[in-house]
Each structure stands twice: as structure tokens, then as C-alpha cells.
Amino acid sequence: MSTSLGTPGTAxxxxxxxxxxxxxxxxxxxAAAILAMLFIGVGMKSTITPKYLTxxxxxKPLGIAILVLALxxxxxxxxxxxxxxxxxxxxxxxxxxxxxxxxxxxxxxVMPLLGWAMLSAAGYPIRLGAGITLPPILAQDDxxxxxxxxxxxxxxxxxxxxxLLHLAAGLFHALVRRDGVFEAMAPVSDNSVPGHRTxxxxx
Amino acid sequence: xxxxxxxxxxxxxxYTAGWLSPHRLxxxxxxxxxxxxxxxxxxxxxxxxxxxxxxxVFDANGAGSALSKARxxxxxxxxxxxxxxxxxxxxQATDASVRVRGLSIDIHTPDGGEWRSGMISVPFFxxxxxxxxxxxxxxxGSKDPNAMGQFAAAHPEIKPFGAWAKTAPWTGSYAEExxxxxxxxxxxxxxxxxxAVRWTMEPAAQPVPVSPDELAKQGPDVLEKEITERIAxxxxxxxxxxxxxxxxxxxxxxxxxWPADRRTVDAGxxxxxxxxxxxxxxxxxxxxxxxxxxxxxxxxxxxxxxxxSAAYAKSYDLRSAEAAHYPRNDGKPEGATP
Ligand code: HEM
Ligand code: HEM
Ligand code: HEM
Numbered sequence: 001m002s003t004s005l006g007t008p009g010t011a012x013x014x015x016x017x018x019x020x021x022x023x024x025x026x027x028x029x030x031a032a033a034i035l036a037m038l039f040i041g042v043g044m045k046s047t048i049t050p051k052y053l054t055x056x057x058x059x060k061p062l063g064i065a066i067l068v069l070a071l072x073x074x075x076x077x078x079x080x081x082x083x084x085x086x087x088x089x090x091x092x093x094x095x096x097x098x099x100x101x102x103x104x105x106x107x108x109x110v111m112p113l114l115g116w117a118m119l120s121a122a123g124y125p126i127r128l129g130a131g132i133t134l135p136p137i138l139a140q141d142d143x144x145x146x147x148x149x150x151x152x153x154x155x156x157x158x159x160x161x162x163x164l165l166h167l168a169a170g171l172f173h174a175l176v177r178r179d180g181v182f183e184a185m186a187p188v189s190d191n192s193v194p195g196h197r198t199x200x201x202x203x
Numbered sequence: 204x205x206x207x208x209x210x211x212x213x214x215x216x217x218y219t220a221g222w223l224s225p226h227r228l229x230x231x232x233x234x235x236x237x238x239x240x241x242x243x244x245x246x247x248x249x250x251x252x253x254x255x256x257x258x259x260v261f262d263a264n265g266a267g268s269a270l271s272k273a274r275x276x277x278x279x280x281x282x283x284x285x286x287x288x289x290x291x292x293x294x295q296a297t298d299a300s301v302r303v304r305g306l307s308i309d310i311h312t313p314d315g316g317e318w319r320s321g322m323i324s325v326p327f328f329x330x331x332x333x334x335x336x337x338x339x340x341x342x343x344g345s346k347d348p349n350a351m352g353q354f355a356a357a358h359p360e361i362k363p364f365g366a367w368a369k370t371a372p373w374t375g376s377y378a379e380e381x382x383x384x385x386x387x388x389x390x391x392x393x394x395x396x397x398x399a400v401r402w403t404m405e406p407a408a409q410p411v412p413v414s415p416d417e418l419a420k421q422g423p424d425v426l427e428k429e430i431t432e433r434i435a436x437x438x439x440x441x442x443x444x445x446x447x448x449x450x451x452x453x454x455x456x457x458x459x460x461w462p463a464d465r466r467t468v469d470a471g472x473x474x475x476x477x478x479x480x481x482x483x484x485x486x487x488x489x490x491x492x493x494x495x496x497x498x499x500x501x502x503x504x505x506x507x508x509x510x511x512s513a514a515y516a517k518s519y520d521l522r523s524a525e526a527a528h529y530p531r532n533d534g535k536p537e538g539a540t541p
Contacts, residue, residue, distance in 0.1 A: 167209060
């Protein structure tokens with residue numbers, strides 16, 4: 001099984017040219033959710049109007065949903081791997097793609113955990129709405145709260161910067177290089193991607 | 204084109220964060236309104252900064268269940284972590300110098316429910332909305348001698364507060380104060396009926412008026428000493444009184460008290476059993492965020508609880524990051540040298 005991003009191959013050693021439909025669905029669903037989270041996060045820290053409470057009440061459950069989806073997605077990723085990057089992609093870009101993708105995975109998992117841990121350390125109830133309250137994952141501790149809070153806030157900006165870079169790279173592949181990397185993740189069905197063949201079970 | 208997409212995204216982010224709108228009233232600006240962070244403030248609450256912790260119970264008599272399905276109103280005894288406090292940003296203020304006193308409670312129920320509330324000794328809030336409160340903080344911190352006059356002209360609702368501050372008797376004990384929740388919340392009963400409610404804590408102790416000058420003579424921490432000695436002898440009690448709005452009563456404006464003839468329900472008794480210094484007491488690291496509410500109580504159109512939640516979180520972020528400046532006492536009595 002392949003575990004390093006950008007390396008061709010899957011569990012069944014089929015060379016695909018696209019991510020699986022599950023991977024694509026998760027990617028775009030989570031892209032929307034994560035971007036929303038970043039905007040909700042900075043938005044809620046910038047207002048004292050009743051919007052504050054509304055934003056907070058979305059931030060927590062959506063953040064935890066992202067944690068669940070990210071773990072699921074990591075499982076799918078380890079199981080199905082990725083399609084190969086174009087052979088002519090320069091090594092630095094290849095390395096950049098691999099590292100940034102792992103960093104994105106890490107942040108998708110770490111950010112919600114930090115949020116959860118930060119509220120735990122503050123002794124603050126972690127209400128997700130609909131009567132669901134998560135248990136604390138840490139004992140109350142003001143020093144830890146301060147550390148986790150600054151990590152959550154600062155990594156949020158790292159996350160956003162990385163997403164902008166990732167967005168720029170995606171568009172670069174789509175519009176400049178036109179090398180099929182964007183098509184590999186594009187939110188369209190396999191049939192509409194020229195040159196793509198769906199591997200059959202026989203392969 | 205790529206640069207454009209990235210640039211627009213970054214700009215939208217900056218706008219949402221408020222970086223492009225320096226006039227937006229953010230939690231940070233609101234909290235900065237309490238004045239510069241001088242060294243003695245580090246590690247302390249940015250308002251109601253001086254306080255002392257207590258523990259006790261809330262004995263619910265069951266009557267509150269007529270208004271809310273929250274477990275805390277079902278007959279029973281529930282643990283409370285609370286805090287007596289003074290409405291000042293200065294943690295070293297002398298007790299006799301602060302007009303407004305506060306009581307904060309955090310009640311836990313066996314169903315996992317939690318209710319946090321901060322109440323004040325004034326029966327109403329000085330201003331109508333959070334923006335006006337910020338303007339008040341700015342005016343009172345301003346060097347311009349006309350600032351307060353201009354504020355009062357623009358915010359006539361402050362008048363009753365001025366009258367209260369002049370005429371309401373001072374007392375010599377936290378135990379003799381009535382504490383008012385001031386903000387309106389929605390109470391939902393078992394049948395799904397929702398009503399707007401405010402609450403007060405009515406003291407069992409008889410208030411004994413005392414002049415601030417007499418109080419000042421008894422030392423800078425007279426209230427903390429008094430309550431510690433009092434509770435060491437016997438618990439102090441308050442009745443939790445719920446007041447129900449009539450249709451049309453102002454629920455969104457805590458500067459307007461509701462008429463005294465409104466339906467009230469006495470829901471139980473707060474019993475304060477033990478006092479502990481704040482420096483290592485159980486209230487120290489609690490954010491008495493008034494939006495931490497049990498199922499059956501929720502926020503109303505009163506804009507204050509949301510503003511308080513945002514500002515208290517900011518204050519909490521600051522003080523928890525500065526905790527090293529406010530050393531814990533490790534159980535030694537306050538003031539003892541290590
Ligand atoms: C919140 C935003 C986003 C996150 C967290 C995110 C995350 C990721 C991750 C982790 C991968 C690697 C996939 C894997 O190996 O399983 C990936 C791939 C990809 N993403 Fe995103 N993404 C986001 C937004 C976007 C956007 C807006 C675009 C549009 C240009 C985009 C285009 C792509 C493309 C084309 C790939 C495939 C790269 C390849 O073939 O290796 N992503 N994304
Ligand atoms: C992908 C997941 C998440 C992202 C991208 C995210 C992003 C953000 C951002 C951008 C902020 C504002 C930071 C600032 O302006 O200082 C923030 C604050 C916050 N987040 Fe998250 N968050 C995530 C998950 C969570 C989760 C799961 C929770 C809790 C269960 C949570 C709780 C909070 C809290 C309480 C704050 C306010 C912290 C403070 O007091 O300053 N977050 N988040
Ligand atoms: C927008 C308006 C308000 C602002 C900006 C504000 C600000 C603050 C801040 C920053 C703290 C310190 C919080 C902490 O560090 O944990 C605090 C505490 C407190 N406030 Fe307010 N406040 C507002 C309205 C009110 C109202 C309407 C009441 C009346 C019931 C009130 C009563 C209290 C009490 C009793 C405390 C002490 C809480 C404790 O013991 O921790 N505040 N306020």
C-alpha cells in the first residue's frame with residue numbers, strides 16, 4: 001500500500017488518473033467547510049453583536065464535524081492513495097505538493113482538537129447544540145488554555161495562508177500547466193474528464 | 204487571474220476579521236475600553252476585577268419549573284461555585300471606593316446542565332445597549348472635561364443610574380446586597396411555552412446602611428474580611444426571584460426595570476457556605492459567561508449577553524495568558540508572605 005502522497009499506486013496497484021469519487025466529494029465538501037470555519041472564526045472574534053453567539057454555535061459543531069471527516073478522509077487516503085503527479089513536474093513542485101498536502105491533513109485534524117482542548121482547559125462546557133455536550137479532553141488549566149488558544153489562533157492563519165497557496169497551485173495546474181492535476185480533483189464526474197478511463201475490476 | 208483570486212480571498216478574510224474596519228466594535232476594543240493594562244491588572248479580570256470565591260449550594264424548591272424545564276429548577280440541591288466582586292477594572296481598589304457590587308454563580312446539575320450568571324447590586328444597567336456602554340467607558344476615561352456631559356446628553360437613560368448611585372444606601376457586607384441579573388432571558392417550560400424572565404437574588408440578611416466614609420475607615424478589604432468572618436460563623440442566604448415580563452415590557456433594554464407588579468416566582472435559595480481567596484480559589488479560572496445556560500433557558504433579544512460573552516472570552520484569553528503575574532497562593536491565607 002502506498003502511503004506517501006504523490007506516489008503512484010493504490011492498494012490494488014491500479015494506476016488511476018483521478019482521485020476516487022469519495023476522495024473528491026470529501027475534498028470539496030471539506031474545502032467549503034474549512035473555508036467557512038476560518039471566516040466564521042475570525043468573524044466571531046471581531047464582533048460583540050448577537051451574531052457572535054450564532055457564529056460560535058456554528059463554529060463548534062462544524063469544527064468537530066471536520067475532525068470526524070478528516071479522520072475518515074485520512075483513512076480513505078491511506079487505502080486508495082493518489083493518482084500519480086505528472087512525470088514532468090519539477091522535483092521542487094512535487095516536494096511542495098507532498099509536504100503541503102500532509103500539512104493540510106495535519107491542520108484539518110489538529111485545529112479542531114486544539115479548539116476542543118482549549119475549551120476543556122478553560123473549564124468551559126463544549127456544547128455542540130441539539131443537546132450534545134462533549135466531555136473535556138483536558139483538566140482545567142489556565143496556562144494550557146493560554147498555550148492552546150494561541151496555537152488555535154495562530155495556526156488558523158497558517159492554515160489560511162496554506163490554503164491560498166494551495167488554491168494558487170491548483171489554479172496554476174488548471175490554467176497554466178494544464179497538466180491534468182486539477183482535473184484529478186475537479187468536482188465533476190469521470191466521464192467529463194477527457195482521457196480519463198475508469199479502471200475496471202479486471203485490471 | 205490567479206493573483207486576483209488569491210488577493211480577493213485574502214481581502215475577504217481581512218475584512219471579516221475586522222482589520223479593514225478599525226471602527227468596528229470588536230471584543231478587543233470593548234475590553235480595551237476598561238483602560239490601559241497597568242502592571243497590577245495583569246492576570247486579573249478586565250472588569251469586576253476584585254473578588255473573592257465562595258462555594259455553596261442552590262436549593263431549588265421546584266417552583267421555577269412552572270417557567271423553565273431546566274433541571275436546576277426541579278426541587279433539589281445543586282453545587283455552586285461563586286464569586287463576590289466589585290465593579291471596577293482595578294483589582295487593588297479599596298472596597299469602599301466602588302459603588303457597584305457583583306455576585307457570580309456557576310451551578311451544575313446532575314444532568315450535565317450548567318448555569319452561569321453574573322449579577323450586580325444596581326437594579327438596572329446604566330445604559331441601553333453595548334455600544335452605549337462602550338461610549339460610556341470612553342467618556343469616563345476621557346481627559347475632556349465635557350465628555351461625560353456630552354455622553355449624558357446623548358444617553359438620557361443614564362439618569363436613573365446617577366440617581367441610584369447618589370441615593371441608594373451603601374452596606375457593610377456582600378451578604379446584605381440584593382443582586383440583579385438585569386438581562387432578560389427566555390424561559391421555556393415543559394409544555395413549550397416561552398416567557399421573558401429576569402432574576403434577582405434577594406438577601407436574607409437585613410441591609411444595614413453605612414456611609415462610604417465609615418466603610419473606608421475599616422480598611423481596604425473590609426468587605427472581603429467581613430464576608431469571610433460572617434460565613435465562617437454561619438452560611439448566608441439569598442432567595443432566587445424570577446420576574447416574568449408582561450407583553451410589551453422592554454426585554455431588549457436592561458436600563459429599563461420592569462414594573463414591580465409583574466409576576467414573580469421564588470425558585471429557591473442560594474446558600475453560601477465557604478469563602479476562599481480568589482488567587483487559588485475555585486472561581487479564579489471560571490469565565491462567568493452569561494450565555495452558559497441550561498436547556499430551558501436561552502438568550503432573548505437583549506443584546507447584552509452576546510456582547511458580554513464575546514468580551515468575557517477576550518478578558519479570559521488575556522488573563523489566562525498573564526496568569527504568571529497573579530501568583531497562586533498555594534492555600535496560604537491571602538497577604539501571607541511566602
Ligand atoms: C479549505 C480548503 C482545502 C483543503 C483543506 C484542501 C486539501 C487538500 C488535500 C489534503 C489534498 C491532497 C489530497 C490527498 O492526497 O488526499 C488536496 C488536493 C487537491 N486540491 Fe485541495 N484543498 C482545499 C481547497 C482546494 C481548492 C480551493 C482547490 C482549487 C483550486 C483545490 C484543488 C486541489 C487539487 C487540484 C488537488 C489535487 C492535487 C493532486 O493531484 O495531488 N483544493 N487538497
Ligand atoms: C477546522 C477546524 C477549525 C478551524 C479552521 C478554526 C478556526 C478558528 C479561527 C480562525 C478562530 C479565530 C482566531 C482568532 O481570530 O483569534 C477560531 C477561534 C476559536 N475556535 Fe476554532 N477552528 C476550528 C475548530 C474549532 C473547534 C472544533 C472548536 C471547539 C469545539 C473551536 C473553538 C474555537 C474557539 C472557542 C475560538 C475562540 C477562541 C478565543 O477565545 O479567542 N474551533 N477558530
Ligand atoms: C457590554 C457590556 C459589558 C461588558 C463589555 C462587560 C465586561 C466585563 C468583563 C470584561 C468582565 C471580566 C470577565 C472575565 O474576565 O471573566 C466582566 C465581569 C462581570 N460583569 Fe460585565 N460587562 C458588561 C455587562 C455587564 C452586565 C449587563 C452585568 C450585569 C448583570 C455585568 C456584570 C458583571 C459581573 C457580575 C462580572 C464578574 C464576573 C466574575 O465574577 O467573573 N456585566 N464584565
